[in-house]
Amino acid sequence: MGVKPQHKIPTINLSKRNLISGTSSWLSTCDEIRQALEEYGCFLAIYDKVSPQLYESIFGEAKELFDLPTDIKMKNISDKPYFGYIGKHALIPPLHESLGIANSTTLEAAQSFTNLMWPSSRNDHFCETVLSYARRVSELEKMGVAEKYYDSHLGSTTFLLRLFKYRIPEINESDIGCSVHTDKSFLTILHQNEVNGLEIETKDGDWIGFEPLPSSFLVMAGDAFLAWSNGRIYSAPHRVVMSGTKPRYSLGLFSYHDGTIEIPHELIDEQHPLQFRSFDHYGLLNYFSTAPNAESTAKAYCGFSYLNPQRLLYLSGILTNNFLAPTMVANFLKTQITINRVKIFVNANPNILNVFPNTRIIIEIVGLKDPRSSRSYLYHTLVLGGACPMPLIIDEDEPLE
Ligand SMILES: O=C(O)CCC(=O)C(=O)O
Numbered sequence: 001m002g003v004k005p006q007h008k009i010p011t012i013n014l015s016k017r018n019l020i021s022g023t024s025s026w027l028s029t030c031d032e033i034r035q036a037l038e039e040y041g042c043f044l045a046i047y048d049k050v051s052p053q054l055y056e057s058i059f060g061e062a063k064e065l066f067d068l069p070t071d072i073k074m075k076n077i078s079d080k081p082y083f084g085y086i087g088k089h090a091l092i093p094p095l096h097e098s099l100g101i102a103n104s105t106t107l108e109a110a111q112s113f114t115n116l117m118w119p120s121s122r123n124d125h126f127c128e129t130v131l132s133y134a135r136r137v138s139e140l141e142k143m144g145v146a147e148k149y150y151d152s153h154l155g156s157t158t159f160l161l162r163l164f165k166y167r168i169p170e171i172n173e174s175d176i177g178c179s180v181h182t183d184k185s186f187l188t189i190l191h192q193n194e195v196n197g198l199e200i201e202t203k204d205g206d207w208i209g210f211e212p213l214p215s216s217f218l219v220m221a222g223d224a225f226l227a228w229s230n231g232r233i234y235s236a237p238h239r240v241v242m243s244g245t246k247p248r249y250s251l252g253l254f255s256y257h258d259g260t261i262e263i264p265h266e267l268i269d270e271q272h273p274l275q276f277r278s279f280d281h282y283g284l285l286n287y288f289s290t291a292p293n294a295e296s297t298a299k300a301y302c303g304f305s306y307l308n309p310q311r312l313l314y315l316s317g318i319l320t321n322n323f324l325a326p327t328m329v330a331n332f333l334k335t336q337i338t339i340n341r342v343k344i345f346v347n348a349n350p351n352i353l354n355v356f357p358n359t360r361i362i363i364e365i366v367g368l369k370d371p372r373s374s375r376s377y378l379y380h381t382l383v384l385g386g387a388c389p390m391p392l393i394i395d396e397d398e399p400l401e
């Protein structure tokens, strides 16, 4: 599938317009943004708050950072998946290397990352540059998109700044710098040096690229935005394909929301019935790290779809003798039908519960002599035994029919 010219990523000028909330030009900009995100899942923002000097500095600093020894870069670790150093790993395209600064708009985070990378010498210039860059780009996120879009209030946001380097492929080496994926963020803002390579998949399966400019930022919706918008926003699959003779450096500011994300009531109507339950953003990210091949992470993690009676008959063994593996049954219950409680026999494989954390599905353990002990059974066998990383909601007072 080649890159076709007929589709074009929309460009929206956010530097010159009158962006004062409530004015007619502001309202028409909001509308352009909404249309672009619904149709393409992204747009190119022309934004002038990152000066040419800051552009030169941040890409100069990125080069110095990637020139550090690998064992130093590998110190960039995190308790969150995909927040730390990625590279030099059998499952990662060999051209790719990246590092992450969580909470990058705070001085503490910029300082501690700088001290980790340059432990024996101060590098104030790096620290000041990334902090100024992250703060300015986060203004673009707040100003243009998340807060004003659909005029709904969102919880508190933190910004992960990732720095990427893609080296030139060697002869007979794959040119893939980053495999096809959708982002798990709410929004991602990508910026890069003059070497292009980022390609976006349209809804009808065409791949499109664009010419990068120092003042253009690709604003892209992630899976959390897709779910929050009740499926109205497109979360575009994208990839990086390398060509040419120069390495590619890019920067991505990924926004994440703390706390539960609720689907706004105004986005639910007859034409748009509720498709997603409220969800925990980091739960979605953790889920992706355990199920990276789901066709849609958002749908698998927090989507509703309605019961298909034929599948239920298969599942229950009425139409077949081929019973599904317990984890497949559990996954089916969680992702394919709308339920709020399940019964599990006490001697069931505890791994079956691995798919339930972070849902509001009530689990009743049956087959216990004393039902009162189910809470401690769960706690000791599953939580302490490591099968279940998150607390479960157990409702012992209300017996199942
Ligand atoms: O390097 C880029 O431009 C894109 C990177 C990317 O898509 C990602 O890390 O999610």
Ligand SMILES: [Fe+2]
Binding pocket: 181, 182, 183, 188, 238
């Ligand atoms: Fe991405």
